[in-house]
Amino acid sequence: MHQLDADGTATAAPGLALGTTSEGTGHTAPPRLGAQTPGSPEQPAPSRASGGHTRSAANPAPPRLGAQTPGSPGHPAPSRASGGRRPRLGGGLPSSQGGGDRAAAIDGEIVAPGPDERPQSRTAKGKIWDPASLGIEHRTTAGTGREHPGLARSASHETASTGFVAELLLSGNSKSATKARTVGVLALQGGVREHAELLFGLGARVTYVRTAKDLVGPDGPRVDALVLPGGESSTIDRLLRIFDLFEPLRATIASGVPTLGTCAGLVLLAKTVLDPAPGQQSLGLLDIDVRRNAFGSQVDSAEVDLDTADGPATVAFIRAPRVDRVGPSVQVIARRGEATVGVRQGNITGIAFHPELTGTTLFHRNLLGIA
Numbered sequence: 001m002h003q004l005d006a007d008g009t010a011t012a013a014p015g016l017a018l019g020t021t022s023e024g025t026g027h028t029a030p031p032r033l034g035a036q037t038p039g040s041p042e043q044p045a046p047s048r049a050s051g052g053h054t055r056s057a058a059n060p061a062p063p064r065l066g067a068q069t070p071g072s073p074g075h076p077a078p079s080r081a082s083g084g085r086r087p088r089l090g091g092g093l094p095s096s097q098g099g100g101d102r103a104a105a106i107d108g109e110i111v112a113p114g115p116d117e118r119p120q121s122r123t124a125k126g127k128i129w130d131p132a133s134l135g136i137e138h139r140t141t142a143g144t145g146r147e148h149p150g151l152a153r154s155a156s157h158e159t160a161s162t163g164f165v166a167e168l169l170l171s172g173n174s175k176s177a178t179k180a181r182t183v184g185v186l187a188l189q190g191g192v193r194e195h196a197e198l199l200f201g202l203g204a205r206v207t208y209v210r211t212a213k214d215l216v217g218p219d220g221p222r223v224d225a226l227v228l229p230g231g232e233s234s235t236i237d238r239l240l241r242i243f244d245l246f247e248p249l250r251a252t253i254a255s256g257v258p259t260l261g262t263c264a265g266l267v268l269l270a271k272t273v274l275d276p277a278p279g280q281q282s283l284g285l286l287d288i289d290v291r292r293n294a295f296g297s298q299v300d301s302a303e304v305d306l307d308t309a310d311g312p313a314t315v316a317f318i319r320a321p322r323v324d325r326v327g328p329s330v331q332v333i334a335r336r337g338e339a340t341v342g343v344r345q346g347n348i349t350g351i352a353f354h355p356e357l358t359g360t361t362l363f364h365r366n367l368l369g370i371a
């Protein structure tokens with residue numbers, strides 16, 4: 001079981017995973033906040049980053065690993081939030097990635113999954129994989145008759161975030177890593193849990209970053225790597241400043257801590273946001289200009305196969321940004337059609353899409369140095 005320290009730190013017993021929803025576990029809710037041509041000539045296009053294939057009726061998707069059957073023994077029925085109509089696809093980790101031999105604690109309850117099961121909660125609130133935290137809606141792709149994998153109806157587009165100081169340590173699968181790396185997942189708003197679970201499956205330790213104290217200790221950074229998740233970049237930006245985390249986060253990434261930003265995380269990392277929300281700031285660490293929501297609104301969400309510089313990847317685009325300018329030291333690692341959707345500059349990788357929602361581990365493995 002897990003223990004709560006005096007300062008509210010929750011520490012998992014070895015081999016056990018502590019899970020929370022992105023909304024936190026009984027903690028005080030935060031204030032609600034209101035919410036060019038890619039590949040310039042001087043930027044060599046990556047040899048393997050090309051195109052992007054969206055699911056269509058003519059090209060139906062193959063069966064996905066990790067697909068779950070709702071209501072089957074050991075698998076939870078879909079939450080009411082997902083409409084209860086379909087298996088949730090794409091969120092699962094193959095058991096070879098470590099999903100099968102761990103236990104999970106949700107809201108203080110430990111549940112030991114079976115060999116091919118993902119950790120899960122007996123509580124409605126505590127399901128681990130919760131796309132609702134991203135404001136992701138459940139829908140059917142127009143014309144294809146195929147529902148978007150991993151997309152679930154959400155009543156709220158702004159869930160998540162807690163104002164409490166806490167550290168959640170997930171002790172990774174020791175089989176899959178010789179020395180567990182500690183990855184800080186920025187946990188102010190958005191799809192936090194999905195990254196945590198993927199990283200856990202890869203053998204990483206995961207710490208949720210909500211304050212500067214979570215990020216930096218007296219001896220420097222407390223994390224070996226960072227993930228800035230998707231969500232709503234303007235909201236995350238405001239929360240970063242409200243919680244005095246903006247500058248510490250910027251300094252930590254600037255110091256060279258390997259960082260992966262997905263979707264809103266990419267927007268946060270950008271030097272310039274071409275269409276910011278009123279007052280929106282960014283960390284300015286990636287020499288790129290981004291345009292938010294460049295692929296349309298929520299209803300235009302799509303699962304796409306990309307051939308990236310890091311390898312083939314099936315990913316989800318959800319209100320995704322596009323990179324409209326890359327600086328001279330920025331490598332393009334992924335394109336969707338003509339649009340630049342993945343970049344790398346030194347230790348910083350920014351991707352416009354969500355690999356964590358489709359169980360694609362490529363970019364997280366790269367972050368951990370095990371790709």
Ligand SMILES: NC(=O)CC[C@H](N)C(=O)O
Pocket residue numbers: 134229230231232233234262263264265267292293318319320321
């Ligand atoms: N899925 C996402 O992270 C969406 C990002 C959102 N469009 C933003 O500007 O932050």
